[in-house]
Amino acid sequence: MAILRARDLTKTIDTGTHRVEILRGMNLDIPAGQFVAIMGASGSGKSTLLGLLAGLDTPTSGQIIIDGVDITNLNEDALALVRGQKIGFVFQSYQLIPTLTAEENVLLPHELTGGDLRAGLARARELLTGVGLEDRMDHYPVQLSGGEQQRVALARAFMCKPPILMADEPTGNLDSSNGAHVLDLLISLNQREGTTLVLVTHDRALASRADRIVTLSDGKVVADELQSSPQAVRS
Numbered sequence: 001m002a003i004l005r006a007r008d009l010t011k012t013i014d015t016g017t018h019r020v021e022i023l024r025g026m027n028l029d030i031p032a033g034q035f036v037a038i039m040g041a042s043g044s045g046k047s048t049l050l051g052l053l054a055g056l057d058t059p060t061s062g063q064i065i066i067d068g069v070d071i072t073n074l075n076e077d078a079l080a081l082v083r084g085q086k087i088g089f090v091f092q093s094y095q096l097i098p099t100l101t102a103e104e105n106v107l108l109p110h111e112l113t114g115g116d117l118r119a120g121l122a123r124a125r126e127l128l129t130g131v132g133l134e135d136r137m138d139h140y141p142v143q144l145s146g147g148e149q150q151r152v153a154l155a156r157a158f159m160c161k162p163p164i165l166m167a168d169e170p171t172g173n174l175d176s177s178n179g180a181h182v183l184d185l186l187i188s189l190n191q192r193e194g195t196t197l198v199l200v201t202h203d204r205a206l207a208s209r210a211d212r213i214v215t216l217s218d219g220k221v222v223a224d225e226l227q228s229s230p231q232a233v234r235s
Helices: 046-053 076-086 102-112 117-130 146-158 176-193
Strands: 002-014 019-031 035-039 061-066 087-091 164-168 196-200 212-217 220-226
Touching: 002 046, 002 196, 019 046, 019 196, 019 220, 035 046, 046 061, 046 164, 046 196, 076 087, 087 146, 102 117, 102 146, 117 146, 117 176, 146 164, 146 176, 176 196
Parallel strands: 035 196, 035 212, 087 164, 164 196
Antiparallel strands: 002 019, 002 061, 212 220
């Protein structure tokens, strides 16, 4: 059963002089537990699609269903609730809060939901240890390298055990060595947590690690390939 579903999805922007069609009648089903890489050239609509699937933006027309919830016509408060319960995010630019330590950044989503502090601290420390930062928990983002900051962001994304994880070019700001390490950790954590992973990338080598590659061009799906032997790290 699809945990993410898009039906006849369109997104257009009115510039004042003309209308720009970013997505054009897109249909997509993503089953629970699948690792999907969304590829395409710059301007193909892949980041726009990710934002719509995550409820961060609203489509011009069409329908989006997240884990059985039709979000198409929800107001912002209702959307925020669905995002908080269903989706974790990993961004290219880390998006850590500079005045919080690594541990506090990871703990923040749990605190925002009003969860038990002791259980939250245990979970945050377990996740930071899992990404190799057990000795950096009390460090602030400015004291961490780019690769370390992205590992903190990974731990934060998994903090509330979301059924869906979305990643937009998560290794785009890292060198090849750090990027490969972060990707290995992302895949390993994803498999351990049993999460559906939707990842936007322009990197074919990175996409080859996925179970499925969906390729966009001019706002449409032009290829949808299941991979028989993805080169994923198996935990």
